[in-house]
Amino acid sequence: xxxxxxxxxxxxxxxxxxxxxxxxxxxxxxxxxxxxxxxxxxxxxxxxxxxxxxxxxxxxxxxxxx
Numbered sequence: 001x002x003x004x005x006x007x008x009x010x011x012x013x014x015x016x017x018x019x020x021x022x023x024x025x026x027x028x029x030x031x032x033x034x035x036x037x038x039x040x041x042x043x044x045x046x047x048x049x050x051x052x053x054x055x056x057x058x059x060x061x062x063x064x065x066x
Contacts, residue, residue: 002058003046004032010050020049034060 001009007017014032018025023042030036037060038046047054 001056002032003028006050006052006057007032012050017046017049021045031060036060037062 007014012020014025014028017023017028021028021042022045023031023038027036027038027042031038031042043054043057043059047057050057
């Protein structure tokens with residue numbers, strides 16, 4: 001599942017995820033749309049906030065938008 005789907009399943013807004021992770025809300029949006037690849041640390045914090053393992057989210061690739 002992608003980040004947006006994972007966030008919806010956790011009933012969390014982008015703003016809520018930003019507050020729990022320290023990742024700016026606009027960056028969360030860019031990650032969800034595939035424009036930005038999160039750092040390893042950001043991935044870890046996002047997964048912890050959503051109570052998921054790293055491999056459960058399909059992260060965007062470095063090529064850009066999917």
